[in-house]
Amino acid sequence: MGSVGAKEVPVLLSPEGLRIDGRRLDELRPIKIEAGPLHQADGSAFVEWGANKVMAAVYGPREVHPRHLQQNNKAVIQCKYNMAAFSVDERKRPGLDRRSQEISKVIAEAFESVVFAEEFPRTSIDVYIEVLQANAGTRCAGLVAASVALADAGIPMVDLLPAVAVGKVAGRIALDLKKEEDNFGEADLPMALVPQSGRLVLLQMEGHMTPEELSQSLDLGVRGCRDIYEKMKAALRARYSAPSSGGAA
Amino acid sequence: MSEGVATEILTTHILDLAADGKRLDGRGPDEYRPVSVEPGFVVTADGSALARLGDTAVLAGIKLEPGKPFPDTPNAGVLTTNAELIPLSSPVFEPGPPQPGAIEVSRVVDRAIRAAETIDLTRLVVTPGEKTWVCYVDMHVLDHGGNLIDAASLAALTALTHATVPAKRFEVGESDYPLDVQHFPVECTYVRLGDTIVVDPTFDEEGAAQGRLTVATDETGRVVAMQKGLVGAFSPDDVKEVVRRSFAHGDRLRAIARGSPA
Numbered sequence: 001m002g003s004v005g006a007k008e009v010p011v012l013l014s015p016e017g018l019r020i021d022g023r024r025l026d027e028l029r030p031i032k033i034e035a036g037p038l039h040q041a042d043g044s045a046f047v048e049w050g051a052n053k054v055m056a057a058v059y060g061p062r063e064v065h066p067r068h069l070q071q072n073n074k075a076v077i078q079c080k081y082n083m084a085a086f087s088v089d090e091r092k093r094p095g096l097d098r099r100s101q102e103i104s105k106v107i108a109e110a111f112e113s114v115v116f117a118e119e120f121p122r123t124s125i126d127v128y129i130e131v132l133q134a135n136a137g138t139r140c141a142g143l144v145a146a147s148v149a150l151a152d153a154g155i156p157m158v159d160l161l162p163a164v165a166v167g168k169v170a171g172r173i174a175l176d177l178k179k180e181e182d183n184f185g186e187a188d189l190p191m192a193l194v195p196q197s198g199r200l201v202l203l204q205m206e207g208h209m210t211p212e213e214l215s216q217s218l219d220l221g222v223r224g225c226r227d228i229y230e231k232m233k234a235a236l237r238a239r240y241s242a243p244s245s246g247g248a249a
Numbered sequence: 250m251s252e253g254v255a256t257e258i259l260t261t262h263i264l265d266l267a268a269d270g271k272r273l274d275g276r277g278p279d280e281y282r283p284v285s286v287e288p289g290f291v292v293t294a295d296g297s298a299l300a301r302l303g304d305t306a307v308l309a310g311i312k313l314e315p316g317k318p319f320p321d322t323p324n325a326g327v328l329t330t331n332a333e334l335i336p337l338s339s340p341v342f343e344p345g346p347p348q349p350g351a352i353e354v355s356r357v358v359d360r361a362i363r364a365a366e367t368i369d370l371t372r373l374v375v376t377p378g379e380k381t382w383v384c385y386v387d388m389h390v391l392d393h394g395g396n397l398i399d400a401a402s403l404a405a406l407t408a409l410t411h412a413t414v415p416a417k418r419f420e421v422g423e424s425d426y427p428l429d430v431q432h433f434p435v436e437c438t439y440v441r442l443g444d445t446i447v448v449d450p451t452f453d454e455e456g457a458a459q460g461r462l463t464v465a466t467d468e469t470g471r472v473v474a475m476q477k478g479l480v481g482a483f484s485p486d487d488v489k490e491v492v493r494r495s496f497a498h499g500d501r502l503r504a505i506a507r508g509s510p511a
Contacts, residue, residue, distance in 0.1 A: 038392045039304040040339045040452075051292065055391060057337040065343060080344055082335065085387040086294035086310025094333055094387065095346075128337035130389065132308060133291045 009184050013170035019181065025174045028164070028224055033144070033235035035152045043153025045235070047145040050178050051135035056145035058153040061123035075120035079108035079127040081142055087134045103139045104129075110143065110192050110202040111150065114158040125155060136182035137165050140190050143202065148232050152239065162228035163192035163202060166217040168209070173216050175224045189217050193225035260457040267442035273453065274303075279494060281449040286403060286505055288411040296412025296428065298506075300404035302449060304394030306338075309386060309404035311412040313428070315419050316383035318374060326373025327383040330359035332390065332401055339393035339452075353478065357436065358388065358402045361465035361474040365434035367409060372429060375421055382414060382421075384428075395452035398463050398476075399502075402436035407506040434473050435502045437495040438463040441481050446491060448498060455479070464492050466499040 012020055019025070029050030038044035041057035064070040069078070081103045085094050111127065127150065129142035140163035147161040167177040168186040177185055187207025191200050200218075209217065263273060270278055282303030291297040296311035318325060332355040336342045347355075362368075373382040386409070388401045410430050416422030440450040440458035450458060460481020465474035472492055477483065483491070 038306075038338075040393055041337065053291065055337065059336075059340055062340070080336065084291075084308070084310060084333075084389050085331070085385065086291055086297060086312050088293055091312035091314060091385055091387075094331060126336070128335065130335060130337050130391070132389070133293050135293075 010180060012181055012184060013172060019169060019174065021178060025169070025172055026220060026223070028176045028227060029178060031228065031231050033148055033231055035148050035235045035239035041149070041153070043149040043151070043155070045145040045148035045152060047141050047148075049137065049141040049144070050176075051133060052131070052138055052141045053133035054138060054141045054145045055130045055132060056142060056149040057128045058125065058146070058149040058155065059128075060125040060153070061120035061155075062126070064122065064124040069124070070122050073121050074117040075115070075123045075125050077108050077111050077115060077117065077125045077127065079104045079111065079129065079146070081107060081129040081131070081139065083131040083134060083138070087131050103142075106202055106204065107139065107143050107146065110161060111146070111157075113201040114161060114194060115150070116156040116158075119156060125150075134179075136177050136179045137190070140164050140192070143192050144228060144232060148235055151232075151236055159194050159196045160229060160232045161192045161201065162195065162225040162232060163190065164221055164224040164228060165190040166221040166224070168207065168213070173213055173220060175220050187213075187217075189214075189221065191218070191221045191225070193222055193229075195226060195229045198222070256456060259453055263454055263457040264443050267445040267447065270445060272447060274451065276447075278445050278447045281498065282451075284403070284502065284505055286407045286508070288407050294408070295415055296408040296410075298404045298407035298411065299391075300400050300407060302394070302396055302400045302403075303451065304392055305396060305400045306390075306392040306394075307397065307400040307404045308389045308391055309401065309408040310389070311408045311428070312385040312387070313382050313412070313414055314385070315375065315380055315421055318378060318381045323378035324374055325370040326368075326381040328359075328363060328368065328370060328386070329383065330355050330362065330386045330388070330405070332358065332388040332397075334390050334393070334397070338390040342393070353476070354390075354397050354401055355388070357398050357463060357465075357474065357476045358405055359386075360476075361402060361434040361436055362386070362405060362409070364473040365432040365465070365467045365471070367406070367430055367432050367434055369429060369431055393452060395455050396438050396449050399436050399438050399449060402434070402465070403502055403506055406433060406435060406503075410507055432467045432469070433503045433507060434465050434467045435499040435506065436463050436465040436474070437491075437498045437502070439491050439494075440479070441483065441487075446483075446487060448494065462488065462491050464495040466492075466495050468500075468503055470496070
């Protein structure tokens with residue numbers, strides 16, 4: 001992801017082992033999750049994760065559009081991940097691009113692995129993820145938002161899906177990279193966990209890692225997911241235990 | 250589908266209420282829903298604002314980038330307005346290329362901003378005929394509770410008012426500076442419900458409407474843009490009345506847009 005002007009590699013890890021924002025290698029950025037901020041959607045969630053701002057909405061189960069995607073024995077899960085034009089440094093041209101389509105596909109497949117889709121044959125469960133402000137890790141933030149939105153919509157699922165990316169900072173394995181770290185990073189490994197089964201339903205990787213580093217990364221990522229899982233549950237509890245205020249965004 | 254029946258019952262109810270000067274949410278015919286703006290909502294934008302009208306939420310983001318002026322206007326910068334009616338915001342929007350509704354929102358907002366000379370486009374030019382700032386106004390509808398035009402226009406104006414020209418980042422100047430906003434256009438939208446003309450329609454009121462009318466005013470007392478939409482008609486006297494009401498509403502909305510960032 002380029003920005004304008006020459007770039008020098010910043011000091012990503014201090015001698016004390018602290019990252020540019022003062023985090024330790026195994027520390028998440030601050031995460032705030034709000035369940036149900038939108039009024040029109042059947043379920044919604046807003047996630048502020050570091051400097052990421054991501055809104056997700058769920059519609060359905062409802063009629064399938066386009067019709068030919070309809071399945072007689074289960075619901076189809078359609079996901080659209082989209083970045084706002086102003087969400088990144090250089091304006092992103094609105095509309096579909098290959099990166100967004102790939103991310104949409106792997107997120108939809110992750111949810112297909114946990115949603116009881118066979119309970120809603122011939123319907124569609126539509127998941128929309130809008131990245132309003134991006135700062136690395138948007139697919140994981142989007143997945144977390146969408147998962148809370150699905151729960152908010154009352155869609156039956158095996159479990160919530162916490163997600164996080166692990167990467168490498170100055171040669172060391174680090175949890176949840178922010179943009180500066182990601183830009184100069186040597187590896188990126190986003191994952192989504194089914195906490196109940198301990199299995200991963202989204203896993204991608206790009207960069208260089210030894211098998212030992214990969215193994216360390218997976219362990220670190222799973223621990224990160226378990227922390228995020230608690231925040232997701234807390235957001236849903238806050239939504240449904242307090243009297244609904246119905247505030248937007 | 251049962252949806253059609255429900256809508257018909259609701260429409261009749263909305264029209265019956267309007268005949269007595271009442272509305273479903275308890276407002277008077279000339280009353281807006283609660284209005285709020287949140288400037289600086291998105292830090293990756295050069296200016297941004299989240300505007301809310303009741304259940305409606307629109308996020309506008311400004312991006313300024315160096316580019317080329319159009320060949321026929323070498324001494325003017327470029328302003329591009331775009332609205333995304335994303336399917337996240339309403340069950341009625343579907344994925345795909347911009348629908349006529351989205352195009353109408355962008356164009357009506359664009360027209361008011363352009364006609365009011367909100368930004369002096371000549372001041373965006375760096376080198377005539379060669380290099381200018383291109384100002385993108387992107388509006389993202391997040392929650393469609395009706396009256397997207399007013400929410401989008403308020404979000405766009407607030408975002409422009411709080412925007413910065415990123416001259417340093419693009420190595421066009423020594424430092425960034427505030428975008429010069431010289432006029433403050435605001436759109437006010439009404440729908441006809443029988444003989445009553447109500448301001449700031451909700452989604453359901455738009456469904457029941459027998460015509461929609463938008464009037465954009467600026468702070469100097471000019472009308473800078475209008476748009477009649479949906480099926481229905483307005484008499485010239487209706488239009489004059491709506492224009493009169495729009496200045497009062499416009500002044501209040503302008504003050505909200507221009508408020509200093511929280």
